[in-house]
Amino acid sequence: xxxxxxKIVMFCCNWCSYGGAxxxxxxxxxxxxxxxxxxxMCSGRIEPQFVLKAFxxxxxxxxxxxxxxxxxxxxxxxxxxDRRMRLVYKxxxxxxxxxxxxxxxxxxxxxxxxxxxxxxxxxxxxxxxGSAPLKEQLDAEA
Amino acid sequence: MVEKAKIGTMWLGGCSGCHLSIxxxxxxxxDVMELADFEFSPxxxxxxxxEVPELDVLIVEGGIRNEENRELAEELREKANFxxxxxxxxAYGGIPGLGNLHTVEELEKEAYxxxxxxxxxxGIIPNExxxxxxxxxxxxNEAIDVDLVVPGCxxxxxxxxxxxxxxxxxxxxxxxTTNLCDVCPREKPPEGxxxxxxxxxxxxxKPEDDLCLIPQGLxxxxxxxxxxxxxxxxxxxxxxxxxYGPTSKVMDQGAKMISAIxxxxxxxxxxxxxxxxxxxxxxxxxxxxxxxxxPAALIPAKMQKGGK
Ligand code: FES
Numbered sequence: 001x002x003x004x005x006x007k008i009v010m011f012c013c014n015w016c017s018y019g020g021a022x023x024x025x026x027x028x029x030x031x032x033x034x035x036x037x038x039x040x041m042c043s044g045r046i047e048p049q050f051v052l053k054a055f056x057x058x059x060x061x062x063x064x065x066x067x068x069x070x071x072x073x074x075x076x077x078x079x080x081x082d083r084r085m086r087l088v089y090k091x092x093x094x095x096x097x098x099x100x101x102x103x104x105x106x107x108x109x110x111x112x113x114x115x116x117x118x119x120x121x122x123x124x125x126x127x128x129x130g131s132a133p134l135k136e137q138l139d140a141e142a
Numbered sequence: 143m144v145e146k147a148k149i150g151t152m153w154l155g156g157c158s159g160c161h162l163s164i165x166x167x168x169x170x171x172x173d174v175m176e177l178a179d180f181e182f183s184p185x186x187x188x189x190x191x192x193e194v195p196e197l198d199v200l201i202v203e204g205g206i207r208n209e210e211n212r213e214l215a216e217e218l219r220e221k222a223n224f225x226x227x228x229x230x231x232x233a234y235g236g237i238p239g240l241g242n243l244h245t246v247e248e249l250e251k252e253a254y255x256x257x258x259x260x261x262x263x264x265g266i267i268p269n270e271x272x273x274x275x276x277x278x279x280x281x282x283n284e285a286i287d288v289d290l291v292v293p294g295c296x297x298x299x300x301x302x303x304x305x306x307x308x309x310x311x312x313x314x315x316x317x318x319t320t321n322l323c324d325v326c327p328r329e330k331p332p333e334g335x336x337x338x339x340x341x342x343x344x345x346x347x348k349p350e351d352d353l354c355l356i357p358q359g360l361x362x363x364x365x366x367x368x369x370x371x372x373x374x375x376x377x378x379x380x381x382x383x384x385x386y387g388p389t390s391k392v393m394d395q396g397a398k399m400i401s402a403i404x405x406x407x408x409x410x411x412x413x414x415x416x417x418x419x420x421x422x423x424x425x426x427x428x429x430x431x432x433x434x435x436x437p438a439a440l441i442p443a444k445m446q447k448g449g450k
Contacts, residue, residue: 049398134445
């Protein structure tokens with residue numbers, strides 16, 4: 001698919017990853033514009049429902065980013081997210097979405113470069129995979 | 143004498159178990175009959191689909207599995223004033239909904255050719271005189287408008303009787319908004335839920351009395367399930383499988399439960415436990431968490447192009 005059509009929803013926790021996005025911005029790093037960032041207070045707030053909803057509404061990929069282990073502002077939200085995402089990958093495989101379309105990682109507020117690299121990596125990956133089949137298939141049936 | 147209301151019942155893609163729940167009204171049947179008559183019910187009487195009377199209340203069991211289901215649902219909707227989507231299959235697709243993990247071709251092959259109890263040497267898949275399967279199972283409300291949803295597999299007779307009587311008296315019917323844990327008699331540990339192993343019922347034998355089943359290693363769907371049933375299963379030491387579907391605050395029952403189990407698992411060693419461990423212990427994610435609600439889930443069917 002064309003790079004312009006790639007749609008990625010990215011969840012960032014307020015205290016680290018969103019700061020990472022800021023750092024990438026203020027230091028004028030270049031990264032593709034295909035992401036829609038949704039800020040949540042902590043990655044521990046991100047439920048599998050959010051990830052699935054993103055696909056339902058037409059996202060081609062989802063990135064979830066939180067603080068590094070040990071850095072979570074609320075102590076351990078990111079550990080819980082970590083376990084949750086392992087189940088989400090499995091579910092995505094079973095439902096034919098493919099686990100490659102989902103990615104979670106830890107990005108601190110100073111890691112603007114890691115933020116930009118993560119986005120670049122996912123955009124390339126999704127471009128190769130093509131658009132997510134869910135919305136297409138449901139729309140075609142309706 | 144005031145004129146009695148006309149009730150109709152219908153079965154679509156279900157197992158007729160929900161109708162048994164109506165047959166099981168017991169004495170409340172008398173209360174219902176005082177206010178209404180059953181005018182149309184393929185389960186109870188001889189009915190003709192081209193002679194459907196005008197109905198005040200129509201109770202529909204089962205989801206939309208094939209073309210006939212859809213046609214009948216649409217036809218009956220026109221005749222009925224008020225439609226109750228009755229039982230989990232009508233409300234969320236139910237167990238037949240797990241068929242959404244396969245294509246129609248796969249399902250037909252399994253049913254007509256591979257199944258050992260079906261001798262079919264020529265490998266014929268019937269396509270005349272049987273309604274064609276739709277691409278996937280859908281809850282009733284994706285085919286027609288429904289006015290009330292009463293879930294359950296099957297719904298408890300007293301719950302339905304109460305709802306029907308209230309409706310006939312012109313009262314509004316409201317479902318509880320709380321989850322099962324709210325009404326479950328088992329005690330939750332005061333320090334919060336924590337599980338360190340996932341087991342199946344036969345592996346643990348008889349669970350400890352009075353203690354919540356989740357810390358004992360069972361996946362109890364209570365946290366994401368509506369409290370309509372009164373926690374019957376957990377009170378007799380069987381984990382909830384979520385047959386009444388989610389509460390109104392939950393979008394996707396399975397995903398909500400995945401969230402709960404993954405968070406509770408190993409919470410005491412939050413920072414040292416291998417995050418992969420919980421996923422390793424669950425082989426059948428869809429079968430465990432979406433037993434009853436796959437067609438109503440955010441991802442309602444397996445995507446067939448392999449995600450490509
Ligand atoms: S605050 Fe960043 S992960 Fe919890």
